Amino acid sequence: MKNKVKLLPAIHDLQTHSSFEQFQTLHQVEKEYLTSVLREVVAKIRNDIVHGKWDKQISSREEMMAFIFQEGEDELVNRTKYYLTKTINATGTVLHTNLGRARLSDQAIQHVVDISKGYSNLEYDISEGKRGSRHSIVESLLKELTGAESAMVVNNNAAAVFIVLRALAKNQEVIVSRGQLVEIGGSFRISAIMEESGARLVEVGTTNKTHLEDYENAITEETAMILKVHTSNFKTIGFTKTIEVSELVTLKNEKDNLVIYEDLGSGVLYDFKQRGIGDEPVIKEVLQQGVDLVSFSGDKLLGGPQAGIIVGKKELISQLKKHQLARVLRVDKMTYAALEATLFSYLKGRYSDIPTIRDIIVTKEKIMERCQLFRKCLLEQTNQFTIQLKEEGSPIGGGTMPGVEVPTHVVCLTHTKMSAEDVAVKLRQHSTPIIVRIKNNEVVLDFRTIEKEEINEIVKACTLIE
Secondary structure: OOOHHHHHOOOOHHHOOHHHHHHHHHHHHHHHHHHHHHHHHHHHHHHHHOOOOOOOOOOHHHHHHHHHHHHHHHHHHHHHOOOOOOOOOOOOOOHHHOOOOOOOOOOHHHHHHHHHHHOOOEEOOOOOOOEOOHHHHHHHHHHHHOOOOEEEEEEOOOHHHHHHHHHHHOOOOEEEEHHHHHHHHHHHEEHHHHOOOOOEEEEEEOOEEEEEHHHHOOOOEEEEEEEOOOOOOOOOOOOOEEOOOOHHHHHHHHHOEEEEEEOOOOOOOOHHHHHHOOOOOEEEHHHHHHOEEEEEOOOOOOHHHHHHEEEOHHHHHHHHHOOOOOHOOOOOHHHHHHHHHHHHHHOOHHHHHHHHHHHOOOOOHHHHHHHHHHHHHHHHHHHHHHHHHEEEEEEOOOOOOEEEEEEEEEEEEEEEEOHHHHHHHHHOOOOEEEOOEEEEEEEEEOOOOOOOOHHHHHHHHHHHHO
8 A cells, every 4th residue: 555655746746747738738727726636636546545445557656647647637627617518408398497498599699799798888878978777778679569668677587576576565565366376496486585575465365266356355555566476387277267467457446556566477579379379468468458567587488588577667667776676686788688689589570580489389390300300310320229200299398388288290219229218318418418308218309499400419419329
């Protein structure tokens, strides 16, 4: 054991070795950082020797140094590898929460690059030559697209709900139907968010039925708001009754300054109903019913970056902008750039530029073309798979359009030697991870969410599976 320990070089010797400078140049790291990596490798080797875990056949100092640099390179690569990595979504779920939800459009990506590479007028009014407000960046676009009097953006829709409740209903009552006390992703609950905001929850109705008189009877002098939560991540069917926001607006006559607020969750600017897909209300239609405030996500059905968007009455939005939380919850220049470009696509009617919309409304025929191209390419490269094309349904995902599946075509793969689970692991461990579904012991690739340019990469990954 002592003889093996003696083979370990001093750190100074490693620093003066020719490989040290080569590693610095190759990996573009500072001397101190590379030294810390090598010091950790040496410490691990020493620990393995002392505890009898060392089994390498190394007999000279030079061999040991070569081994240390090899281990150091592996460690350096692991340490400096980005955690976030591009993946190929072969699940067919358009808004896959685990895979980043909405993909940005080319226009949004380019605008983010342009704005983030240099200085910008984030809070500078160019025409006036003085300080400006970041709230104005997309406000005019949102007003035009939704018909709202005013608008503002925070970092996500949960934040939007929080600031609305905190700023407009702190220490006052907010009436909510029991059937709308939903839990969103990560165990965040509307009731818990309300408690944190300082607003007092007043539950009305039952889980499956709430009537207008339930709201009416609950209104008191302490009531500041009626909150309607759009159940965009689940659906209650059967013996049910919910009140439309237009009916809730009539209750404003019962009390001065009563705020009617609808949390749409995943609000839409594109009317998917015209395509026979789901029944999500368009934001403009909701506002036209007389509601005071509406909030929704930017990275769900809107197809933009993560953001919480609040639109509605100017007087109320002004209060939100002036609240201290507005600074706490504000978004950065890159989010504004992506959102602005996405909204311009809507304004121009260029819906096909937005990947979320494009992927949801793509035809079965187009998807079938991708499936057939993949099958052809894969058969040219390997005979290790049985390939079947089938019809299935793609969920929208992201807590949107519950129960809605859009007809699609999928490729089902069965390997001659490996199980579907093992194939899925191999694909997930590919240099560009490929995320698939498994059904009936088959690997399922849904080409709704696979770009034509990604087909060759999936074929390459499959051919590496033995």
